[in-house]
Amino acid sequence: MNELQREFTAFINNMDVRLGAFVLADLPETFEKEDGETVKFPKDFGPQSLPMLELFVLSKFPSTEEILKPEHRRFFEGLIRYLGETYLRAIGGVWDHDEMTGNGMPFIRPDNAEGPAAGEPIPLVGIVLAAVDQRSAEVFTAVLNKARELLGGDGKPRRRCTGLSLGVLNEENSSEEEVEFLSRFIGTVEPGIAAWTQEQADPASWGFDRESLARLGKQVAVRYDGPDDMIAEDETPFTAGAMRFIGETVRRIAIGQWRYGAGLEADDPRSKQPFIRFVIGDQNLDLVPWRLIQAALENDDAIASALDAVIEMREQEAAEADESSDDSASAADGADED
Structure with a gap:
């Protein structure tokens, strides 16, 4: 097993702990929108959480240079995990890795009309950087919508949820x-x-x-x-x-x-x-x-x-x-x- 494979294996094996820590410690319970309204922050890996997630990221990082700083690496990795798991639940697919795609980080290989994991890779690092650069709060959802179109038919996944995490704790399912x-x-x-x-x-x-x-x-x-x-x-x-x-x-x-x-x-x-x-x-x-x-x-x-x-x-x-x-x-x- 080469170093890249070892890192990917560790990434997958650590998913529950790292993703759980990100949701519990790094995502807020509520979020104040630009119009001053305070709303509950959805943390359920559903498509509806993507716009709020992107707004939150933009509020924390004014530029790609800022989010790439070493002190923000843990948050960046947690964000990639959350984004990837959300896409998997909505469209199906698998986590994957290689030396060329996704800046060396794990990415999603989605399902499409041709079959399981047959779609073009979704490079999560690049998507996050594009979102911070464009500052439209629409990038995360746009990527999902495009992948849904490529599923064909009614745009619904052709197989059961493929997300990896066991379910993250929150006030609704624990004390x-x-x-x-x-x-x-x-x-x-x-x-x-x-x-x-x-x-x-x-x-x-x-x-x-x-x-x-x-x-x-x-x-x-x-x-x-x-x-x-x-x-x-x-x-x-x-x-x-x-x-x-x-x-x-x-x-x-x-x-x-x-x-x-x-x-x-x-x-x-x-x-x-x-x-x-x-x-x-x-x-x-x-x-x-x-x-x-x-x-x-x-x-x-x-x-x-x-x-x-x-x-x-x-x-x-x-x-x-x-x-x-x-x-x-x-x-x-x-x-x-x-």
Whole structure:
């Protein structure tokens, strides 16, 4: 895997955390329009959010030189993620990358009348720069409208939503306390892990994989004699980094989402703790990294085993879905024969 492929893989794997942080921390709840009217800022990845998003970008950046400054890179990348995911939901397509298109950044390869991902690339970096340069607040929507025309027919996508994110939290689907916590916490996950791994033996060997979780479990069991040792003040950097590493690893592998235990009973393991939620079928499965660290004191395989359990449930869910699909197909064949 070359460097460009590694960067693209990281971009996709980090989508939920980075996109969630952008929506929670960088987009406002309300926005004052040029006529002085204050309106609610739509953050639902719908086409109707594009004009407001573009107005907001223009209010922050007076020129392309300004938005390209290094200190604005995080916002720029978050904006690209949001814009790309919005297009995917409206017209279908896939994230893609190559050395020539989109200034080296990921771009959208949309569906069109010829088939899935058969359209001309939508270079998101160029679209943002054009919007800031033209200052019409119409560029984001114009790009979408053109792509819809190329779908043919009624301009509706020919397949189910292809967006990647699991759904971003807001005041409508979670509590204000949870949103406030995650708006601060999510942005610390990757930097915290990066700093933590640099303090470990052989930093380059730590990856978002089961092997690293198993190694961490053994390290915890050797490092601490009991729970009290883990909460000592000088151990905070290690446990905080380990908690983020565990949560982010299981989230990426088993496809989950960071949540926070707000408004729960004190004896609930999730209370006042960040945790990972997995939606499996019609049920939620929650893993609390802090509890997994503690469990490793008694069983050094507890952390890796928790990941195994989620993967097993995912595989079972997929098998049941396949079986249901086969049953439906058989029933349809029987109806045809009748």
